[in-house]
Amino acid sequence: MTQRRDDTIFALSSGAAPSGVAVIRLSGPGVRFGLETLIGEVPKARMAALRTLRAPETGDILDRGLVLFFPGPASFTGEDVAELQVHGGRAVIASLLKTLAGLPSYRQAEAGEFTRRAFENGRADLTEIEGLADLVAAETEMQRRLAVRQAEGGLRKLYEDWRRRLIRARALIEAGLDFVDEEDVPDDVMAPAWHEAAEVAIEMAAHLDDQHFGERVRDGFEVVLLGPPNAGKSSLLNALVRREAAIVTAEPGTTRDLIEVSLDLGGHAVTLVDTAGLRETESLVEREGIARARRRAGAADLVLALSDNDSWSETIPEGAAMLRVRTKLDLVDSDSKLSAGTADIALSARTGEGLDHLVRAIGTALDLARPMPAALITRARQRDGISRSLEHLRELEREAGRAIEVKAELLRSAADALGRVTGKVDVEDLLDVIFAEFCIGK
Numbered sequence: 001m002t003q004r005r006d007d008t009i010f011a012l013s014s015g016a017a018p019s020g021v022a023v024i025r026l027s028g029p030g031v032r033f034g035l036e037t038l039i040g041e042v043p044k045a046r047m048a049a050l051r052t053l054r055a056p057e058t059g060d061i062l063d064r065g066l067v068l069f070f071p072g073p074a075s076f077t078g079e080d081v082a083e084l085q086v087h088g089g090r091a092v093i094a095s096l097l098k099t100l101a102g103l104p105s106y107r108q109a110e111a112g113e114f115t116r117r118a119f120e121n122g123r124a125d126l127t128e129i130e131g132l133a134d135l136v137a138a139e140t141e142m143q144r145r146l147a148v149r150q151a152e153g154g155l156r157k158l159y160e161d162w163r164r165r166l167i168r169a170r171a172l173i174e175a176g177l178d179f180v181d182e183e184d185v186p187d188d189v190m191a192p193a194w195h196e197a198a199e200v201a202i203e204m205a206a207h208l209d210d211q212h213f214g215e216r217v218r219d220g221f222e223v224v225l226l227g228p229p230n231a232g233k234s235s236l237l238n239a240l241v242r243r244e245a246a247i248v249t250a251e252p253g254t255t256r257d258l259i260e261v262s263l264d265l266g267g268h269a270v271t272l273v274d275t276a277g278l279r280e281t282e283s284l285v286e287r288e289g290i291a292r293a294r295r296r297a298g299a300a301d302l303v304l305a306l307s308d309n310d311s312w313s314e315t316i317p318e319g320a321a322m323l324r325v326r327t328k329l330d331l332v333d334s335d336s337k338l339s340a341g342t343a344d345i346a347l348s349a350r351t352g353e354g355l356d357h358l359v360r361a362i363g364t365a366l367d368l369a370r371p372m373p374a375a376l377i378t379r380a381r382q383r384d385g386i387s388r389s390l391e392h393l394r395e396l397e398r399e400a401g402r403a404i405e406v407k408a409e410l411l412r413s414a415a416d417a418l419g420r421v422t423g424k425v426d427v428e429d430l431l432d433v434i435f436a437e438f439c440i441g442k
Protein backbone atom coordinates (compact mmCIF):
# COMPACT_ATOMS: atom_id res chain seq x y z
CA MET A 1 0.00 0.00 0.00
CA THR A 2 2.50 2.64 -1.01
CA GLN A 3 0.73 5.76 -2.23
CA ARG A 4 1.87 8.77 -4.13
CA ARG A 5 1.33 11.73 -1.87
CA ASP A 6 0.26 14.07 -4.67
CA ASP A 7 -3.06 12.21 -4.75
CA THR A 8 -6.03 13.72 -3.01
CA ILE A 9 -8.05 11.00 -1.33
CA PHE A 10 -11.72 11.05 -0.40
CA ALA A 11 -14.20 8.70 1.24
CA LEU A 12 -17.52 8.48 2.98
CA SER A 13 -16.41 8.60 6.62
CA SER A 14 -19.81 8.16 8.26
CA GLY A 15 -21.74 4.88 8.38
CA ALA A 16 -23.74 3.17 5.68
CA ALA A 17 -26.36 5.14 3.74
CA PRO A 18 -29.09 6.12 4.14
CA SER A 19 -28.48 8.18 7.25
CA GLY A 20 -29.55 11.63 8.45
CA VAL A 21 -26.19 13.19 7.75
CA ALA A 22 -23.27 11.82 5.77
CA VAL A 23 -19.70 13.01 6.21
CA ILE A 24 -17.38 12.89 3.21
CA ARG A 25 -13.75 13.47 4.05
CA LEU A 26 -11.06 14.77 1.69
CA SER A 27 -7.31 14.96 2.25
CA GLY A 28 -4.42 16.01 0.04
CA PRO A 29 -2.92 18.82 -1.97
CA GLY A 30 -6.03 19.16 -4.16
CA VAL A 31 -8.47 19.95 -1.36
CA ARG A 32 -8.49 23.71 -1.92
CA PHE A 33 -9.07 23.21 -5.63
CA GLY A 34 -11.87 20.73 -4.88
CA LEU A 35 -13.65 23.19 -2.58
CA GLU A 36 -13.34 26.00 -5.11
CA THR A 37 -14.80 23.71 -7.74
CA LEU A 38 -17.73 22.51 -5.62
CA ILE A 39 -18.70 25.67 -3.68
CA GLY A 40 -16.77 28.43 -5.44
CA GLU A 41 -14.47 29.23 -2.51
CA VAL A 42 -12.31 27.89 0.30
CA PRO A 43 -14.20 28.63 3.52
CA LYS A 44 -12.58 30.07 6.61
CA ALA A 45 -10.40 27.50 8.39
CA ARG A 46 -12.10 25.29 10.98
CA MET A 47 -15.46 27.13 10.74
CA ALA A 48 -18.60 25.36 9.58
CA ALA A 49 -19.99 27.09 6.48
CA LEU A 50 -23.42 26.33 5.02
CA ARG A 51 -22.92 26.13 1.26
CA THR A 52 -24.52 24.85 -1.93
CA LEU A 53 -22.48 22.14 -3.62
CA ARG A 54 -22.64 22.15 -7.41
CA ALA A 55 -21.48 19.84 -10.17
CA PRO A 56 -18.57 21.60 -11.88
CA GLU A 57 -19.60 20.99 -15.47
CA THR A 58 -23.35 21.56 -15.40
CA GLY A 59 -23.69 23.80 -12.37
CA ASP A 60 -26.43 21.44 -11.11
CA ILE A 61 -27.08 21.57 -7.39
CA LEU A 62 -25.82 18.37 -5.77
CA ASP A 63 -26.84 19.23 -2.21
CA ARG A 64 -26.64 21.93 0.41
CA GLY A 65 -24.56 21.18 3.49
CA LEU A 66 -21.92 22.18 6.00
CA VAL A 67 -18.39 22.49 4.67
CA LEU A 68 -15.35 22.48 6.95
CA PHE A 69 -11.77 23.21 5.90
CA PHE A 70 -8.75 22.20 8.03
CA PRO A 71 -5.52 23.52 6.50
CA GLY A 72 -2.41 21.36 6.87
CA PRO A 73 -0.20 20.72 8.70
CA ALA A 74 -2.40 21.16 11.81
CA SER A 75 -5.06 18.76 10.51
CA PHE A 76 -5.81 15.11 11.25
CA THR A 77 -3.67 13.84 8.36
CA GLY A 78 -1.20 16.73 8.34
CA GLU A 79 -2.40 17.64 4.82
CA ASP A 80 -5.20 19.99 3.80
CA VAL A 81 -8.41 18.29 4.88
CA ALA A 82 -12.07 19.07 4.24
CA GLU A 83 -15.30 17.58 5.50
CA LEU A 84 -18.55 17.80 3.61
CA GLN A 85 -21.55 17.19 5.85
CA VAL A 86 -24.41 16.49 3.49
CA HIS A 87 -27.74 14.68 3.48
CA GLY A 88 -27.17 10.96 3.96
CA GLY A 89 -29.26 9.69 1.06
CA ARG A 90 -27.73 7.15 -1.31
CA ALA A 91 -28.16 9.31 -4.41
CA VAL A 92 -26.69 12.41 -2.76
CA ILE A 93 -23.63 10.47 -1.63
CA ALA A 94 -23.22 8.69 -4.94
CA SER A 95 -23.35 11.90 -6.98
CA LEU A 96 -20.87 13.65 -4.70
CA LEU A 97 -18.43 10.74 -4.73
CA LYS A 98 -18.72 10.57 -8.51
CA THR A 99 -18.06 14.29 -8.84
CA LEU A 100 -15.00 14.06 -6.58
CA ALA A 101 -13.65 11.09 -8.53
CA GLY A 102 -13.77 13.26 -11.67
CA LEU A 103 -11.47 15.93 -10.20
CA PRO A 104 -7.81 15.81 -11.26
CA SER A 105 -5.67 13.43 -9.13
CA TYR A 106 -8.60 12.66 -6.85
CA ARG A 107 -9.27 9.02 -5.95
CA GLN A 108 -11.17 6.94 -3.37
CA ALA A 109 -9.21 6.35 -0.16
CA GLU A 110 -8.18 2.85 0.79
CA ALA A 111 -9.01 1.38 4.21
CA GLY A 112 -7.10 3.25 6.91
CA GLU A 113 -5.46 5.62 4.45
CA PHE A 114 -6.36 8.87 6.24
CA THR A 115 -4.84 7.49 9.42
CA ARG A 116 -1.82 6.22 7.55
CA ARG A 117 -1.17 9.69 6.18
CA ALA A 118 -1.49 11.02 9.73
CA PHE A 119 1.22 8.57 10.81
CA GLU A 120 3.49 9.29 7.87
CA ASN A 121 3.19 13.03 8.49
CA GLY A 122 4.13 12.57 12.14
CA ARG A 123 0.65 13.49 13.44
CA ALA A 124 0.41 10.32 15.55
CA ASP A 125 2.69 7.47 16.53
CA LEU A 126 1.77 3.80 16.15
CA THR A 127 0.50 3.39 19.70
CA GLU A 128 -1.82 6.36 19.27
CA ILE A 129 -3.06 4.92 16.02
CA GLU A 130 -3.73 1.58 17.69
CA GLY A 131 -5.63 3.52 20.35
CA LEU A 132 -7.67 5.18 17.62
CA ALA A 133 -8.49 1.80 16.06
CA ASP A 134 -9.54 0.56 19.50
CA LEU A 135 -11.66 3.63 20.08
CA VAL A 136 -13.58 3.05 16.86
CA ALA A 137 -14.03 -0.61 17.83
CA ALA A 138 -14.70 -0.10 21.56
CA GLU A 139 -17.84 -1.86 22.76
CA THR A 140 -17.59 -1.49 26.51
CA GLU A 141 -17.05 1.53 28.73
CA MET A 142 -13.69 0.22 29.99
CA GLN A 143 -12.47 -0.33 26.44
CA ARG A 144 -13.49 3.20 25.52
CA ARG A 145 -11.64 4.70 28.49
CA LEU A 146 -8.50 2.71 27.78
CA ALA A 147 -8.57 3.57 24.06
CA VAL A 148 -9.00 7.30 24.71
CA ARG A 149 -5.94 7.36 26.93
CA GLN A 150 -3.88 5.56 24.36
CA ALA A 151 -5.12 7.65 21.44
CA GLU A 152 -4.21 10.73 23.49
CA GLY A 153 -0.62 9.55 23.70
CA GLY A 154 -0.41 7.73 27.06
CA LEU A 155 1.94 5.06 25.76
CA ARG A 156 3.73 7.34 23.31
CA LYS A 157 4.85 9.73 26.05
CA LEU A 158 6.15 6.93 28.22
CA TYR A 159 8.00 5.13 25.41
CA GLU A 160 9.44 8.31 23.92
CA ASP A 161 10.75 9.31 27.33
CA TRP A 162 12.50 5.96 27.73
CA ARG A 163 13.92 6.10 24.23
CA ARG A 164 15.20 9.64 24.73
CA ARG A 165 16.95 8.62 27.95
CA LEU A 166 18.57 5.58 26.34
CA ILE A 167 19.79 7.64 23.41
CA ARG A 168 21.23 10.18 25.82
CA ALA A 169 22.98 7.43 27.79
CA ARG A 170 24.54 6.13 24.60
CA ALA A 171 25.62 9.63 23.61
CA LEU A 172 27.36 10.02 26.96
CA ILE A 173 29.23 6.78 26.41
CA GLU A 174 30.23 7.59 22.87
CA ALA A 175 31.41 11.02 23.90
CA GLY A 176 33.58 9.33 26.51
CA LEU A 177 34.93 6.97 23.86
CA ASP A 178 35.88 9.79 21.55
CA PHE A 179 37.90 11.70 24.03
CA VAL A 180 39.54 9.16 26.25
CA ASP A 181 41.72 6.18 25.55
CA GLU A 182 39.43 3.30 26.41
CA GLU A 183 41.79 1.76 28.95
CA ASP A 184 41.76 4.97 30.90
CA VAL A 185 38.05 5.76 30.86
CA PRO A 186 37.36 6.39 34.49
CA ASP A 187 34.21 4.71 35.77
CA ASP A 188 32.62 7.92 36.89
CA VAL A 189 32.51 9.28 33.32
CA MET A 190 30.29 6.39 32.31
CA ALA A 191 28.44 5.99 35.59
CA PRO A 192 25.53 8.35 34.81
CA ALA A 193 24.85 6.45 31.59
CA TRP A 194 24.72 3.05 33.31
CA HIS A 195 22.59 4.54 36.02
CA GLU A 196 20.11 5.93 33.50
CA ALA A 197 19.88 2.61 31.66
CA ALA A 198 19.30 0.76 34.92
CA GLU A 199 16.50 3.19 35.88
CA VAL A 200 14.77 2.72 32.55
CA ALA A 201 15.05 -1.06 32.96
CA ILE A 202 13.32 -0.86 36.36
CA GLU A 203 10.51 1.26 34.93
CA MET A 204 10.08 -1.11 32.00
CA ALA A 205 9.89 -4.15 34.25
CA ALA A 206 7.18 -2.46 36.32
CA HIS A 207 5.28 -1.52 33.16
CA LEU A 208 5.42 -5.13 31.92
CA ASP A 209 4.32 -6.50 35.30
CA ASP A 210 0.67 -5.56 34.87
CA GLN A 211 -1.07 -8.96 34.73
CA HIS A 212 -1.90 -8.12 31.10
CA PHE A 213 -4.63 -5.83 32.37
CA GLY A 214 -4.84 -3.56 29.32
CA GLU A 215 -4.79 -6.47 26.88
CA ARG A 216 -7.61 -8.06 28.82
CA VAL A 217 -9.69 -4.91 28.93
CA ARG A 218 -9.30 -4.81 25.17
CA ASP A 219 -9.70 -8.51 24.36
CA GLY A 220 -11.95 -9.52 27.25
CA PHE A 221 -11.43 -11.15 30.65
CA GLU A 222 -11.99 -14.88 30.81
CA VAL A 223 -14.48 -16.17 33.37
CA VAL A 224 -14.99 -19.95 33.60
CA LEU A 225 -18.03 -21.72 35.08
CA LEU A 226 -16.99 -24.85 36.96
CA GLY A 227 -18.80 -27.37 39.14
CA PRO A 228 -20.39 -30.80 39.36
CA PRO A 229 -23.00 -31.97 36.84
CA ASN A 230 -26.39 -30.30 37.20
CA ALA A 231 -25.01 -27.51 39.38
CA GLY A 232 -26.71 -25.11 36.96
CA LYS A 233 -23.68 -23.88 34.97
CA SER A 234 -25.36 -23.82 31.57
CA SER A 235 -28.51 -22.28 33.04
CA LEU A 236 -26.47 -19.46 34.55
CA LEU A 237 -24.64 -18.84 31.27
CA ASN A 238 -27.97 -18.63 29.44
CA ALA A 239 -29.43 -16.29 32.04
CA LEU A 240 -26.45 -13.93 31.76
CA VAL A 241 -26.51 -13.79 27.95
CA ARG A 242 -30.33 -13.84 27.87
CA ARG A 243 -30.53 -16.54 25.21
CA GLU A 244 -30.32 -20.34 24.99
CA ALA A 245 -26.62 -20.44 24.11
CA ALA A 246 -26.05 -23.77 25.91
CA ILE A 247 -28.25 -26.87 26.14
CA VAL A 248 -29.89 -27.35 29.54
CA THR A 249 -31.47 -30.66 30.59
CA ALA A 250 -32.13 -32.43 33.87
CA GLU A 251 -29.60 -35.07 32.81
CA PRO A 252 -26.22 -34.82 34.53
CA GLY A 253 -23.41 -34.63 31.96
CA THR A 254 -25.33 -32.56 29.42
CA THR A 255 -22.47 -30.21 28.56
CA ARG A 256 -19.34 -31.80 27.18
CA ASP A 257 -17.56 -29.21 25.06
CA LEU A 258 -16.49 -25.76 26.13
CA ILE A 259 -19.11 -23.16 25.23
CA GLU A 260 -17.92 -19.57 24.97
CA VAL A 261 -19.95 -16.40 24.85
CA SER A 262 -18.74 -12.81 24.79
CA LEU A 263 -20.70 -10.29 26.75
CA ASP A 264 -20.58 -6.93 28.45
CA LEU A 265 -20.78 -7.47 32.19
CA GLY A 266 -21.25 -4.11 33.87
CA GLY A 267 -19.07 -2.27 31.35
CA HIS A 268 -16.38 -4.93 31.04
CA ALA A 269 -15.76 -7.24 28.10
CA VAL A 270 -15.90 -10.81 29.35
CA THR A 271 -15.62 -14.18 27.66
CA LEU A 272 -17.77 -16.51 29.73
CA VAL A 273 -16.98 -20.22 29.33
CA ASP A 274 -19.41 -23.03 30.20
CA THR A 275 -17.81 -26.43 30.87
CA ALA A 276 -18.60 -30.09 31.41
CA GLY A 277 -19.69 -31.03 34.95
CA LEU A 278 -16.81 -32.45 36.99
CA ARG A 279 -17.21 -36.11 37.98
CA GLU A 280 -15.66 -39.56 37.65
CA THR A 281 -16.94 -41.14 34.47
CA GLU A 282 -16.31 -43.99 32.04
CA SER A 283 -17.34 -41.94 29.02
CA LEU A 284 -14.36 -40.96 26.91
CA VAL A 285 -16.12 -37.93 25.47
CA GLU A 286 -17.09 -36.67 28.89
CA ARG A 287 -13.61 -37.28 30.29
CA GLU A 288 -12.07 -35.21 27.54
CA GLY A 289 -14.63 -32.47 28.25
CA ILE A 290 -13.72 -32.51 31.94
CA ALA A 291 -9.99 -32.33 31.16
CA ARG A 292 -10.66 -29.29 28.97
CA ALA A 293 -12.75 -27.70 31.70
CA ARG A 294 -9.92 -28.01 34.20
CA ARG A 295 -7.31 -26.68 31.79
CA ARG A 296 -9.45 -23.71 30.88
CA ALA A 297 -10.20 -22.94 34.52
CA GLY A 298 -6.48 -23.08 35.29
CA ALA A 299 -5.84 -20.28 32.80
CA ALA A 300 -8.91 -18.16 33.65
CA ASP A 301 -8.96 -14.69 35.12
CA LEU A 302 -11.77 -15.81 37.38
CA VAL A 303 -13.48 -19.12 38.14
CA LEU A 304 -17.11 -19.22 39.22
CA ALA A 305 -17.40 -22.41 41.28
CA LEU A 306 -21.05 -23.46 41.25
CA SER A 307 -22.89 -25.71 43.66
CA ASP A 308 -26.58 -26.28 44.34
CA ASN A 309 -25.91 -27.75 47.80
CA ASP A 310 -23.27 -25.56 49.38
CA SER A 311 -20.45 -28.09 49.09
CA TRP A 312 -17.28 -27.20 47.20
CA SER A 313 -15.07 -30.25 47.33
CA GLU A 314 -12.27 -30.54 44.75
CA THR A 315 -13.81 -28.11 42.32
CA ILE A 316 -11.30 -25.36 42.58
CA PRO A 317 -8.00 -25.24 40.69
CA GLU A 318 -4.95 -24.03 42.60
CA GLY A 319 -4.23 -20.36 42.50
CA ALA A 320 -7.17 -19.17 40.38
CA ALA A 321 -9.24 -16.21 41.51
CA MET A 322 -12.57 -17.71 42.46
CA LEU A 323 -16.11 -16.95 43.58
CA ARG A 324 -18.28 -19.61 45.22
CA VAL A 325 -21.75 -19.41 43.76
CA ARG A 326 -24.71 -21.15 45.36
CA THR A 327 -27.28 -21.90 42.64
CA LYS A 328 -31.04 -22.61 42.51
CA LEU A 329 -31.85 -20.18 45.27
CA ASP A 330 -35.54 -20.39 44.30
CA LEU A 331 -35.61 -23.97 45.69
CA VAL A 332 -34.38 -22.82 49.08
CA ASP A 333 -37.17 -21.93 51.51
CA SER A 334 -37.12 -18.34 52.63
CA ASP A 335 -35.99 -19.10 56.21
CA SER A 336 -32.82 -20.91 55.11
CA LYS A 337 -32.09 -18.14 52.59
CA LEU A 338 -31.07 -15.95 55.48
CA SER A 339 -28.21 -18.24 56.49
CA ALA A 340 -25.54 -17.38 53.98
CA GLY A 341 -23.74 -20.73 54.10
CA THR A 342 -20.22 -20.76 52.73
CA ALA A 343 -21.03 -19.19 49.35
CA ASP A 344 -19.90 -15.74 48.23
CA ILE A 345 -23.11 -15.30 46.27
CA ALA A 346 -26.44 -17.07 46.08
CA LEU A 347 -28.62 -16.80 43.00
CA SER A 348 -31.30 -18.37 40.87
CA ALA A 349 -30.92 -18.62 37.10
CA ARG A 350 -34.65 -19.40 36.97
CA THR A 351 -35.94 -16.25 38.71
CA GLY A 352 -32.95 -13.99 38.07
CA GLU A 353 -32.55 -13.27 41.76
CA GLY A 354 -28.95 -12.48 42.69
CA LEU A 355 -27.70 -12.07 39.10
CA ASP A 356 -27.00 -8.33 39.51
CA HIS A 357 -25.07 -9.12 42.67
CA LEU A 358 -23.00 -11.66 40.72
CA VAL A 359 -22.19 -9.13 37.98
CA ARG A 360 -20.95 -6.63 40.57
CA ALA A 361 -18.93 -9.30 42.36
CA ILE A 362 -17.27 -10.33 39.08
CA GLY A 363 -16.20 -6.72 38.49
CA THR A 364 -14.70 -6.48 41.95
CA ALA A 365 -13.04 -9.88 41.71
CA LEU A 366 -11.35 -8.93 38.45
CA ASP A 367 -10.09 -5.84 40.23
CA LEU A 368 -11.71 -3.63 37.68
CA ALA A 369 -12.59 -1.02 40.25
CA ARG A 370 -9.01 0.14 40.69
CA PRO A 371 -8.01 3.40 38.98
CA MET A 372 -6.62 2.75 35.53
CA PRO A 373 -2.98 3.80 35.09
CA ALA A 374 -2.26 6.37 32.37
CA ALA A 375 -0.32 3.92 30.24
CA LEU A 376 -1.34 0.29 29.88
CA ILE A 377 -0.08 -2.18 27.31
CA THR A 378 -2.99 -3.20 25.10
CA ARG A 379 -1.34 -5.41 22.50
CA ALA A 380 1.15 -8.24 22.21
CA ARG A 381 3.07 -6.12 19.69
CA GLN A 382 3.77 -3.49 22.32
CA ARG A 383 4.62 -6.06 24.98
CA ASP A 384 7.07 -7.83 22.65
CA GLY A 385 8.84 -4.59 21.82
CA ILE A 386 9.22 -3.48 25.43
CA SER A 387 10.34 -6.97 26.47
CA ARG A 388 12.97 -7.00 23.75
CA SER A 389 14.21 -3.59 24.79
CA LEU A 390 14.41 -4.71 28.40
CA GLU A 391 16.31 -7.85 27.33
CA HIS A 392 19.04 -5.66 25.84
CA LEU A 393 19.25 -3.60 29.02
CA ARG A 394 19.49 -6.76 31.14
CA GLU A 395 22.28 -7.99 28.91
CA LEU A 396 24.00 -4.67 29.45
CA GLU A 397 23.89 -5.28 33.21
CA ARG A 398 25.20 -8.83 32.85
CA GLU A 399 28.02 -7.80 30.50
CA ALA A 400 29.44 -5.21 32.85
CA GLY A 401 33.01 -6.21 32.01
CA ARG A 402 32.62 -6.06 28.22
CA ALA A 403 34.06 -3.54 25.77
CA ILE A 404 32.39 -0.16 25.82
CA GLU A 405 31.50 -0.47 22.12
CA VAL A 406 29.50 -3.63 22.82
CA LYS A 407 27.61 -1.85 25.55
CA ALA A 408 26.90 1.16 23.38
CA GLU A 409 25.52 -1.22 20.79
CA LEU A 410 23.21 -2.82 23.37
CA LEU A 411 21.88 0.62 24.28
CA ARG A 412 21.26 1.32 20.62
CA SER A 413 19.36 -1.96 20.23
CA ALA A 414 17.29 -1.18 23.34
CA ALA A 415 16.35 2.25 21.96
CA ASP A 416 15.56 0.78 18.54
CA ALA A 417 13.23 -1.83 20.02
CA LEU A 418 11.29 1.03 21.62
CA GLY A 419 11.38 2.97 18.37
CA ARG A 420 9.72 0.07 16.60
CA VAL A 421 6.84 0.16 19.07
CA THR A 422 6.13 3.83 18.43
CA GLY A 423 6.97 3.64 14.72
CA LYS A 424 10.02 5.91 14.90
CA VAL A 425 12.29 3.13 13.62
CA ASP A 426 12.01 0.97 10.52
CA VAL A 427 8.48 -0.39 10.69
CA GLU A 428 7.52 -0.62 7.02
CA ASP A 429 6.75 -4.33 7.45
CA LEU A 430 4.28 -3.61 10.26
CA LEU A 431 2.27 -0.87 8.63
CA ASP A 432 0.03 -2.92 6.39
CA VAL A 433 -0.96 -5.11 9.34
CA ILE A 434 -1.79 -2.15 11.57
CA PHE A 435 -3.68 -0.07 9.02
CA ALA A 436 -5.68 -3.05 7.76
CA GLU A 437 -7.68 -2.76 11.01
CA PHE A 438 -9.25 0.48 9.87
CA CYS A 439 -12.25 0.81 7.64
CA ILE A 440 -12.54 2.99 4.57
CA GLY A 441 -12.86 6.64 5.52
CA LYS A 442 -10.75 6.42 8.68
Ligand SMILES: Nc1nc2c(ncn2[C@@H]2O[C@H](COP(=O)(O)OP(=O)(O)OP(=O)(O)O)[C@@H](O)[C@H]2O)c(=O)[nH]1
Nearest residue numbers: 229230231232233234235250253254255277349350
Ligand atom coordinates in the same frame (compact mmCIF):
# COMPACT_ATOMS: atom_id res chain seq x y z
N1 LIG B 1 -35.23 -24.53 40.17
C1 LIG B 1 -34.13 -24.28 39.48
N2 LIG B 1 -33.60 -25.18 38.65
C2 LIG B 1 -32.49 -24.91 37.99
C3 LIG B 1 -31.84 -23.65 38.12
N3 LIG B 1 -30.75 -23.65 37.33
C4 LIG B 1 -30.70 -24.86 36.73
N4 LIG B 1 -31.75 -25.61 37.10
C5 LIG B 1 -32.07 -26.98 36.65
O1 LIG B 1 -31.00 -27.83 36.99
C6 LIG B 1 -30.79 -28.81 35.96
C7 LIG B 1 -29.38 -28.76 35.45
O2 LIG B 1 -29.13 -27.49 34.88
P1 LIG B 1 -27.93 -27.24 33.87
O3 LIG B 1 -27.88 -25.79 33.63
O4 LIG B 1 -28.04 -28.14 32.71
O5 LIG B 1 -26.72 -27.70 34.78
P2 LIG B 1 -25.20 -27.89 34.34
O6 LIG B 1 -24.37 -27.56 35.52
O7 LIG B 1 -24.93 -27.16 33.10
O8 LIG B 1 -25.16 -29.45 34.08
P3 LIG B 1 -24.12 -30.29 33.17
O9 LIG B 1 -23.94 -29.60 31.88
O10 LIG B 1 -24.79 -31.60 33.03
O11 LIG B 1 -22.86 -30.40 33.95
C8 LIG B 1 -31.81 -28.48 34.88
O12 LIG B 1 -32.93 -29.31 35.04
C9 LIG B 1 -32.18 -27.05 35.15
O13 LIG B 1 -33.48 -26.72 34.73
C10 LIG B 1 -32.43 -22.69 39.00
O14 LIG B 1 -31.95 -21.56 39.19
N5 LIG B 1 -33.56 -23.06 39.66
Ligand SMILES: [K+]
Nearest residue numbers: 249251252254
Ligand atom coordinates in the same frame (compact mmCIF):
# COMPACT_ATOMS: atom_id res chain seq x y z
K1 LIG C 1 -27.51 -30.97 33.08
Ligand SMILES: [Mg+2]
Nearest residue numbers: 233234254255
Ligand atom coordinates in the same frame (compact mmCIF):
# COMPACT_ATOMS: atom_id res chain seq x y z
MG1 LIG D 1 -24.25 -27.77 31.31
